[in-house]
Amino acid sequence: MTPPEVEPPAASPPAASPPAAASRRRSTVAVAAGRPAHRPGAPVNQGIEMTSTYVLGGEQEYLRGQGSASWRAFEETLGELEGGRAVAFGSGMAAIAAVLEGLPVGSTVIAGQALYSGTSALLDEQLALGRISLRRAELDDTTAAVAVIRADPRPALVWLETPANPLVTVADVAALAAAAHEVGARVVVDNTWNTPLVLRPLEHGADVVVHSVTKYLAGHSDLLMGAVVCRADAVHAELEQRRRLTGGIPGALETYLALRGIRTLAVRMERAQANAGVLAERLAEHPAVARVRYPGLSDDPGHAVAARQQDGFGAMLSFDVHGGAAVADRICAAVELITPATSLGGVESLIERRGRYPIDAANGTPDNLIRFSVGIEHVEDLWGDLSQALAAA
Numbered sequence: 001m002t003p004p005e006v007e008p009p010a011a012s013p014p015a016a017s018p019p020a021a022a023s024r025r026r027s028t029v030a031v032a033a034g035r036p037a038h039r040p041g042a043p044v045n046q047g048i049e050m051t052s053t054y055v056l057g058g059e060q061e062y063l064r065g066q067g068s069a070s071w072r073a074f075e076e077t078l079g080e081l082e083g084g085r086a087v088a089f090g091s092g093m094a095a096i097a098a099v100l101e102g103l104p105v106g107s108t109v110i111a112g113q114a115l116y117s118g119t120s121a122l123l124d125e126q127l128a129l130g131r132i133s134l135r136r137a138e139l140d141d142t143t144a145a146v147a148v149i150r151a152d153p154r155p156a157l158v159w160l161e162t163p164a165n166p167l168v169t170v171a172d173v174a175a176l177a178a179a180a181h182e183v184g185a186r187v188v189v190d191n192t193w194n195t196p197l198v199l200r201p202l203e204h205g206a207d208v209v210v211h212s213v214t215k216y217l218a219g220h221s222d223l224l225m226g227a228v229v230c231r232a233d234a235v236h237a238e239l240e241q242r243r244r245l246t247g248g249i250p251g252a253l254e255t256y257l258a259l260r261g262i263r264t265l266a267v268r269m270e271r272a273q274a275n276a277g278v279l280a281e282r283l284a285e286h287p288a289v290a291r292v293r294y295p296g297l298s299d300d301p302g303h304a305v306a307a308r309q310q311d312g313f314g315a316m317l318s319f320d321v322h323g324g325a326a327v328a329d330r331i332c333a334a335v336e337l338i339t340p341a342t343s344l345g346g347v348e349s350l351i352e353r354r355g356r357y358p359i360d361a362a363n364g365t366p367d368n369l370i371r372f373s374v375g376i377e378h379v380e381d382l383w384g385d386l387s388q389a390l391a392a393a
């Protein structure tokens with residue numbers, strides 16, 4: 001007799017009543033939020049609404065003005081995941097610019113020394129135009145960062161990126177938000193790398209969360225999009241107004257694909273994060289590697305804070321190799337499965353030597369540092385490729 005192909009199901013525990021929407025876990029919200037109401041014959045997915053204008057007489061008049069049903073499905077889902085209200089933008093940088101443009105001229109901004117290159121360049125430009133003054137701080141050193149926040153002139157905004165690009169340093173969001181609020185500053189967290197499945201900054205006191213939706217949320221390296229999430233109605237209205245006025249709107253297809261990506265966010269993050277944990281430990285043992293930067297390693301400087309404030313450690317890591325930039329470049333050229341490319345957060349693994357960007361070098365990135373966006377491939381295939389590239393270099 002042939003054995004059954006599938007094991008019979010184990011006796012199931014008594015059925016619990018379906019969880020009320022408010023108490024659902026984040027992995028359920030990612031799947032269930034932002035869908036049309038259950039009605040016989042209703043579509044299960046919100047469709048792609050391709051129209052610039054609407055028949056007069058309703059609430060909806062023009063796409064840039066009131067948005068579309070596609071935008072709302074995405075915004076509802078991301079808002080519920082972060083615990084706030086989301087406003088979608090055409091890219092991560094459009095979302096970041098929308099937040100910075102709201103600052104009165106002359107405001108002081110505090111940002112990390114390690115910072116995503118686009119944000120860093122935009123802040124430098126705003127500084128050069130005389131619109132803001134800027135103080136950079138080592139945000140992973142909580143004591144030092146609090147001192148910078150308390151110094152005069154009082155900051156209007158504290159910009160936290162955690163983990164920071166590309167050093168993968170961790171900021172203590174609750175401690176820094178408390179210090180910022182003492183001096184009346186607004187706190188923004190760029191949550192692109194962690195995603196709301198790993199960290200929910202609004203729960204730790206942040207006022208605003210920004211995302212490059214391009215990365216983990218959309219998850220397939222096939223579009224650019226951004227979003228801002230906040231709790232306060234006034235801030236939400238301000239951001240919608242800025243999108244209306246400056247026009248950094250998302251496309252309908254992008255919004256649809258980004259929401260489709262969010263549906264599998266939990267399983268993608270689980271797998272990518274598990275892969276990152278294994279690879280970080282193996283890299284740390286490898287003779288060609290001088291240092292691994294990943295908060296999931298128990299001896300990483302960011303480990304304690306990350307373990308306290310997060311559900312997991314994400315799937316971004318960096319490692320410094322012996323032999324400098326030349327060896328790092330050879331490793332990036334020698335990989336065959338992993339793709340040498342910028343960006344991150346897709347299902348496929350990407351690596352890059354970040355010091356090749358002058359702005360990252362100026363922000364303190366060692367020239368032998370390789371940033372690794374760990375994907376969802378089989379971990380042994382990833383390790384096989386990395387090992388052969390490390391050996392070849």
Ligand SMILES: *Cc1c(COP(=O)(O)O)cnc(C)c1O
Pocket residue numbers: 091092093094116118119161165190192193211212213214215224225226
């Ligand atoms: C990519 C990225 C951005 C910019 O997003 P775009 O969608 O490329 O405009 C901002 N912050 C972080 C942390 C990023 O990784």
